[in-house]
Amino acid sequence: MPAPIRLRELIRTIRTARTQAEEREMIQKECAAIRSSFREEDNTYRCRNVAKLLYMHMLGYPAHFGQLECLKLIASQKFTDKRIGYLGAMLLLDERQDVHLLMTNCIKNDLNHSTQYVQGLALCTLGCMGSSEMCRDLAGEVEKLLKTSNSYLRKKAALCAVHVIRKVPELMEMFLPATKNLLSEKNHGVLHTSVVLLTEMCERSPDMLSHFRKVLILVPQLVRILKNLIMSGYSPEHDVSGISDPFLQVRILRLLRILGRSDDDSSEAMNDILAQVATNTETSKNVGNAILYETVLTIMDIKSESGLRVLAINILGRFLLNNDKNIRYVALTSLLKTVQTDHNAVQRHRSTIVDCLKDLDVSIKRRAMELSFALVNGNNIRGMMKELLYFLDSCDPEFKADCASGVFLAAEKYAPSKRWHIDTIMRVLTTAGSYVRDDSVPNLIQLITNSVEMHAYTVQRLYKALLDDISQQPLVQVASWCIGEYGDLLVSGQCEEEEPIQVTEDEVLDVLEGLLVSNLSAPVTRGYSLTAIMKLSTRFSSVNRIKKVVSIYGSSIDVELQQRAVEYNALFKKYDHMRPALLERMPIMEKTATNGPSEIVQTNGETDSTVLDTKHPPTITQPPSQGNDLLDLLGGNDVVPVIQTSLPTKPPSAGGELLDLLGDLSLTGAPPPAPASVPSVPMSQPPFLLDGLSSQPLFNDIGTGIPPMTAYNKNGLKIEFMFERSNPNPNIAVITIHASNSTEADMTDFVFQAAVPKTFQLQLLSPSSNVVPALNQGNVTQVIRVLNPQKQQLRMRIKLTYTYKGSPVQDLAEVNNFPPQSWQ
Amino acid sequence: AKSSRSNTVRQGKLRLQKWYTATAERDKKKMVRELMQVVLARKPKMCSFLEWRDLKIVYKRYASLYFCCAVEEQDNELITLEVIHRFVELLDKYFGSVCELDIIFNFEKAYFILDEFLMGGEIQDTSKKSVLKAIEQADLLQEVCDVHLGLL
Numbered sequence: 001m002p003a004p005i006r007l008r009e010l011i012r013t014i015r016t017a018r019t020q021a022e023e024r025e026m027i028q029k030e031c032a033a034i035r036s037s038f039r040e041e042d043n044t045y046r047c048r049n050v051a052k053l054l055y056m057h058m059l060g061y062p063a064h065f066g067q068l069e070c071l072k073l074i075a076s077q078k079f080t081d082k083r084i085g086y087l088g089a090m091l092l093l094d095e096r097q098d099v100h101l102l103m104t105n106c107i108k109n110d111l112n113h114s115t116q117y118v119q120g121l122a123l124c125t126l127g128c129m130g131s132s133e134m135c136r137d138l139a140g141e142v143e144k145l146l147k148t149s150n151s152y153l154r155k156k157a158a159l160c161a162v163h164v165i166r167k168v169p170e171l172m173e174m175f176l177p178a179t180k181n182l183l184s185e186k187n188h189g190v191l192h193t194s195v196v197l198l199t200e201m202c203e204r205s206p207d208m209l210s211h212f213r214k215v216l217i218l219v220p221q222l223v224r225i226l227k228n229l230i231m232s233g234y235s236p237e238h239d240v241s242g243i244s245d246p247f248l249q250v251r252i253l254r255l256l257r258i259l260g261r262s263d264d265d266s267s268e269a270m271n272d273i274l275a276q277v278a279t280n281t282e283t284s285k286n287v288g289n290a291i292l293y294e295t296v297l298t299i300m301d302i303k304s305e306s307g308l309r310v311l312a313i314n315i316l317g318r319f320l321l322n323n324d325k326n327i328r329y330v331a332l333t334s335l336l337k338t339v340q341t342d343h344n345a346v347q348r349h350r351s352t353i354v355d356c357l358k359d360l361d362v363s364i365k366r367r368a369m370e371l372s373f374a375l376v377n378g379n380n381i382r383g384m385m386k387e388l389l390y391f392l393d394s395c396d397p398e399f400k401a402d403c404a405s406g407v408f409l410a411a412e413k414y415a416p417s418k419r420w421h422i423d424t425i426m427r428v429l430t431t432a433g434s435y436v437r438d439d440s441v442p443n444l445i446q447l448i449t450n451s452v453e454m455h456a457y458t459v460q461r462l463y464k465a466l467l468d469d470i471s472q473q474p475l476v477q478v479a480s481w482c483i484g485e486y487g488d489l490l491v492s493g494q495c496e497e498e499e500p501i502q503v504t505e506d507e508v509l510d511v512l513e514g515l516l517v518s519n520l521s522a523p524v525t526r527g528y529s530l531t532a533i534m535k536l537s538t539r540f541s542s543v544n545r546i547k548k549v550v551s552i553y554g555s556s557i558d559v560e561l562q563q564r565a566v567e568y569n570a571l572f573k574k575y576d577h578m579r580p581a582l583l584e585r586m587p588i589m590e591k592t593a594t595n596g597p598s599e600i601v602q603t604n605g606e607t608d609s610t611v612l613d614t615k616h617p618p619t620i621t622q623p624p625s626q627g628n629d630l631l632d633l634l635g636g637n638d639v640v641p642v643i644q645t646s647l648p649t650k651p652p653s654a655g656g657e658l659l660d661l662l663g664d665l666s667l668t669g670a671p672p673p674a675p676a677s678v679p680s681v682p683m684s685q686p687p688f689l690l691d692g693l694s695s696q697p698l699f700n701d702i703g704t705g706i707p708p709m710t711a712y713n714k715n716g717l718k719i720e721f722m723f724e725r726s727n728p729n730p731n732i733a734v735i736t737i738h739a740s741n742s743t744e745a746d747m748t749d750f751v752f753q754a755a756v757p758k759t760f761q762l763q764l765l766s767p768s769s770n771v772v773p774a775l776n777q778g779n780v781t782q783v784i785r786v787l788n789p790q791k792q793q794l795r796m797r798i799k800l801t802y803t804y805k806g807s808p809v810q811d812l813a814e815v816n817n818f819p820p821q822s823w824q
Numbered sequence: 825a826k827s828s829r830s831n832t833v834r835q836g837k838l839r840l841q842k843w844y845t846a847t848a849e850r851d852k853k854k855m856v857r858e859l860m861q862v863v864l865a866r867k868p869k870m871c872s873f874l875e876w877r878d879l880k881i882v883y884k885r886y887a888s889l890y891f892c893c894a895v896e897e898q899d900n901e902l903i904t905l906e907v908i909h910r911f912v913e914l915l916d917k918y919f920g921s922v923c924e925l926d927i928i929f930n931f932e933k934a935y936f937i938l939d940e941f942l943m944g945g946e947i948q949d950t951s952k953k954s955v956l957k958a959i960e961q962a963d964l965l966q967e968v969c970d971v972h973l974g975l976l
Contacts, residue, residue: 192948290902329871360869
């Protein structure tokens with residue numbers, strides 16, 4: 001039987017293969033030979049065959065049939081066999097296969113072998129890939145070896161113990177006794193691995209940490225070792241570019257960090273050595289900077305005095321100027337971690353950081369960007385924003401979304417003026433408009449709405465932007481919305497901030513209609529556009545044109561668009577009297593919590609608390625129908641325009657406030673109703689969203705004990721109030737009105753409205769219907785919820801409108817006779 | 825460097841790989857492929873560190889070989905570069921001006937050196953001399969053992 005082909009021979013042969021297919025053929029042939037050799041239990045050449053198998057495995061070919069052979073090699077007495085066997089085990093086996101457990105016994109024997117190199121092989125294998133079971137079984141052996149005087153074995157045992165602890169943390173205790181005099185070793189290998197072991201134990205167990213601090217008093221020992229390394233002369237064995245054992249220095253610094261963290265005494269004990277290392281380490285080569293880097297990390301993490309912290313930050317500042325980009329990279333990373341706690345110190349390096357925005361390396365750019373945003377404040381906003389906007393223009397697409405979000409956030413916090421703010425937004429939308437996050441659109445709309453004096457300027461700028469480019473959806477959406485709201489300002493040519501442009505109603509409608517038909521427009525954008533057009537029906541005079549557009553889209557394939565158009569049509573046809581109020585200008589909106597990019601401003605896991613300082617008040621959407629009238633009549637000042645409702649707290653959809661305003665109708669996503677059935681949706685009332693309460697009247701339990709009252713009784717229309725306390729919140733009174741009609745004709749188009757004094761809040765839910773049938777044949781019921789936190793006396797003004805025998809009727813009344821229990 | 829893994833790659837060919845965390849074979853292959861792509865796409869002007877999945881990759885090119893280490897969040901990237909350099913120095917000393925072919929034809933020896941230098945991703949001995957001495961002695965043992973057979 002000829003000896004199997006040698007390893008190097010095989011490698012040579014395989015490398016001559018010119019194609020993948022040829023290689024595969026060679027491999028298959030050899031594998032077949034190896035398999036039969038295994039079957040024949042060839043002991044002599046087993047290690048040669050396994051070695052070849054390992055080579056083929058590295059090329060990507062399957063080698064699982066060699067797993068058992070590795071175990072046989074490990075069990076052999078020949079050193080070569082063991083060496084290859086253990087290597088094979090580490091490459092081919094892992095803890096997922098049960099067969100690995102068969103190694104345990106061999107390893108145990110080899111841990112006690114007479115030859116230290118065999119012991120070393122066993123320790124290495126256990127320490128690299130030992131499973132939890134193996135670790136449990138063999139921990140005792142490892143612990144024994146941790147106490148040996150043989151430094152070759154001791155250093156390996158320490159790292160093996162680290163692995164055991166990682167796999168089976170409960171075993172940590174058993175290694176404690178052996179750690180007692182680990183640091184008194186002279187051998188650097190043992191020292192290094194001991195420090196690693198101590199670090200692992202301290203990180204995992206607060207008790208251990210405390211023990212090492214107080215009982216073993218590690219810090220002075222570590223300080224001493226470190227000092228010797230720094231002060232000692234040239235030691236050829238451990239020297240790297242003039243520095244003595246940098247690897248050990250770095251590990252010691254890291255252990256010091258853990259010991260000094262949150263501990264004043266320990267931190268103080270290491271203060272001097274840290275200062276020494278920070279000032280004396282040679283910085284010309286990477287190795288010195290590696291030590292400085294670790295030192296800085298330690299200084300920043302322990303309770304160091306401020307002088308030391310400033311020293312650390314300055315080191316980082318110097319790093320930023322280093323030619324070596326790796327150094328700049330770690331500097332930026334570290335500065336990002338400290339920018340919150342040492343803000344002023346980091347600010348001093350702001351211009352260097354900003355320069356890093358221009359770096360060629362992507363990781364450096366990203367960190368510089370994050371850091372830049374973290375450094376923006378009220379004083380430097382203008383300058384910083386210039387740099388960041390410039391960065392936004394030219395940066396890679398992967399950055400644009402985060403950068404845009406960051407700009408919006410910073411602008412919101414520190415904008416020096418409203419105009420600057422709007423200009424900044426415009427800049428972002430026009431240069432990075434397609435990368436802007438979806439949630440920016442509602443946020444921006446809110447911002448624009450609230451900047452009342454800038455409306456004319458904003459709409460003009462947005463309109464001009466649309467003329468240039470309609471491809472960037474967020475820009476187009478915001479612009480559409482603005483034009484819908486402020487189109488009247490646009491055509492009237494009022495603009496204080498800059499030269500007003502001349503534009504006609506038709507031109508504006510052309511643009512909006514253009515958006516509807518363009519295939520650049522996303523479906524959501526079309527929705528915005530259609531709604532904007534509709535709004536203009538109360539701001540422009542070209543109502544007929546708008547009516548036409550709206551009716552065309554009533555048969556749009558796009559379900560959303562169709563539904564909208566159908567509803568708008570209905571507005572024109574049946575509810576025209578409500579149209580002006582419905583489409584009125586939006587009021588100032590209260591801020592909801594920003595759900596913007598607080599991520600990138602985070603450092604050390606701390607969010608900038610000012611971002612989230614607004615709570616969740618309900619967004620007030622408006623308007624009261626015929627609101628202006630009501631306000632006037634109520635004398636304006638002491639009464640708040642009423643009918644508020646809270647939106648359900650779900651994330652704003654891409655359509656933002658508008659979709660919500662026009663109803664729970666479009667949100668259900670139900671197939672669009674045929675036009676005839678639309679009116680059955682409660683449109684008799686400005687359709688504010690329900691906050692989850694059903695529109696069914698809450699039939700009042702007489703048991704609440706609050707007697708009902710008659711609020712109004714005139715001309716045959718009687719309105720009674722029934723009371724109930726809202727369970728979760730005793731400050732809320734729930735009133736159900738019952739409207740009845742004793743005359744001989746129906747009262748149609750019935751609308752009930754109410755207003756309350758400022759200290760109250762009122763919410764009106766949808767009525768059961770808008771027809772009060774004649775001759776008391778039925779009631780219209782409607783639920784009012786009144787929030788009365790100050791427990792003041794409840795007063796109300798109500799307004800009733802309806803059509804009676806063809807003529808419109810309207811009446812106002814004061815309701816002052818509320819029973820005390822309803823508001824106390 | 826706790827769960828670090830080092831591999832040596834040339835134009836997409838793997839020459840050595842070491843895993844210090846238990847990973848399924850299939851996942852290892854996938855990760856190696858991905859990582860190779862990412863590293864080979866790096867331009868010379870870029871820094872030696874990149875973020876990949878939840879790890880930091882430290883890599884350095886020596887002639888035709890890339891040496892890559894995956895380290896954890898808290899690990900010091902700059903010293904990792906030194907670790908890589910130390911390994912290359914060991915190979916260099918052992919093979920005498922090491923080149924890629926040495927590693928191809930003697931991959932098992934490269935592994936022996938690696939396993940004498942690192943365990944579980946951590947350095948066993950910071951003395952070059954000490955590591956090389958141990959390898960030398962082990963090689964001697966192997967020779968003695970193989971003296972009649974030239975086993976490998």
